[in-house]
Amino acid sequence: MCATCGCSDEAGTRVIDPEAGGHGHGHDHVHPETKRTVLLEQDILAANDLLAENNRGWLAERAIHAVNLMSSPGSGKTTLLERTIRELGREFPMTVIEGDQETVFDADRIRATGCRVIQVNTGAGCHLDADMLAKALRTLDPPNRSTVFIENVGNLVCPALFDLGEGTRTVIMSVTEGADKPGKYPHMFRTADVVLLNKIDLLPYVDFDVDMFLTALTQVNPRSRVLQMSATGGEGMDDWYGWLRERVGLGPTV
Numbered sequence: 354m355c356a357t358c359g360c361s362d363e364a365g366t367r368v369i370d371p372e373a374g375g376h377g378h379g380h381d382h383v384h385p386e387t388k389r390t391v392l393l394e395q396d397i398l399a400a401n402d403l404l405a406e407n408n409r410g411w412l413a414e415r416a417i418h419a420v421n422l423m424s425s426p427g428s429g430k431t432t433l434l435e436r437t438i439r440e441l442g443r444e445f446p447m448t449v450i451e452g453d454q455e456t457v458f459d460a461d462r463i464r465a466t467g468c469r470v471i472q473v474n475t476g477a478g479c480h481l482d483a484d485m486l487a488k489a490l491r492t493l494d495p496p497n498r499s500t501v502f503i504e505n506v507g508n509l510v511c512p513a514l515f516d517l518g519e520g521t522r523t524v525i526m527s528v529t530e531g532a533d534k535p536g537k538y539p540h541m542f543r544t545a546d547v548v549l550l551n552k553i554d555l556l557p558y559v560d561f562d563v564d565m566f567l568t569a570l571t572q573v574n575p576r577s578r579v580l581q582m583s584a585t586g587g588e589g590m591d592d593w594y595g596w597l598r599e600r601v602g603l604g605p606t607v
């Protein structure tokens with residue numbers, strides 16, 4: 354179980370023997386401790402949802418659009434932000450909230466671009482939650498009519514469950530992670546407004562089937578846009594900027 358956020362779903366856990374026809378071994382009764390875990394989980398998520406609504410109101414009053422960036426560790430979130438700030442930052446006001454368990458490495462990288470940034474360290478925590486975002490927003494104090502990028506803790510599981518009150522949910526996946534991820538981590542991909550397939554410069558060197566990935570993604574989320582890019586090489590970045598301008602009302606493409 355994920356002890357920090359109580360995100361385990363023991364009641365929904367299935368043990369599957371593929372040789373036995375791939376059917377799950379389910380329980381015909383619910384353990385009392387399982388029931389307690391599920392209730393605790395519901396309480397945590399319900400409390401978080403309320404705070405997320407507060408954040409949504411706070412952001413709306415100021416016409417601030419928050420973009421939640423989620424991915425596995427190392428998919429390229431900070432690299433994408435560094436480049437986006439460098440190439441779009443003069444045109445549009447942006448600030449950043451960085452989430453990591455420890456260190457201010459990512460905040461230092463963002464600060465080096467000249468952009469305002471706040472680092473949130475979650476300690477043992479595996480995700481950002483709405484309360485952390487509320488505190489970070491008040492410290493950051495972003496200008497009205499601006500965009501706040503929130504780099505979530507690198508984790509393809511728990512951040513999917515915690516609404517922050519953001520306006521856009523972005524999932525980054527890199528081609529080194531394997532094309533089967535949308536099927537294996539459906540919660541993360543299901544609520545994405547846009548999925549960025551990053552590190553496409555590495556496609557010649559890795560065994561990644563783009564068509565298989567697109568099919569797997571469509572099965573869990575048929576409405577998500579997919580943009581293929583290389584945050585280091587620059588390929589596809591214009592599509593991302595175009596999407597962002599349209600989505601957060603940043604104005605016409607230049």
Ligand SMILES: Nc1nc2c(ncn2[C@@H]2O[C@H](COP(=O)(O)OP(=O)(O)OP(=O)(O)O)[C@@H](O)[C@H]2O)c(=O)[nH]1
Pocket residue numbers: 424425426427428429430431432433459506507551552553554555582583584585586
């Ligand atoms: N080849 C290639 N490498 C990339 C690309 N984007 C990022 N990287 C590299 O991937 C590594 C991880 O990038 P980060 O931007 O730190 O990833 P992250 O998602 O912010 O990582 P965490 O904050 O630790 O979760 C770095 O060495 C980047 O240079 C890309 O498009 N192509």
Ligand SMILES: [Zn+2]
Pocket residue numbers: 355356357358359360479511
């Ligand atoms: Zn967790």
Ligand SMILES: [Zn+2]
Pocket residue numbers: 430431432459504
């Ligand atoms: Zn990062």
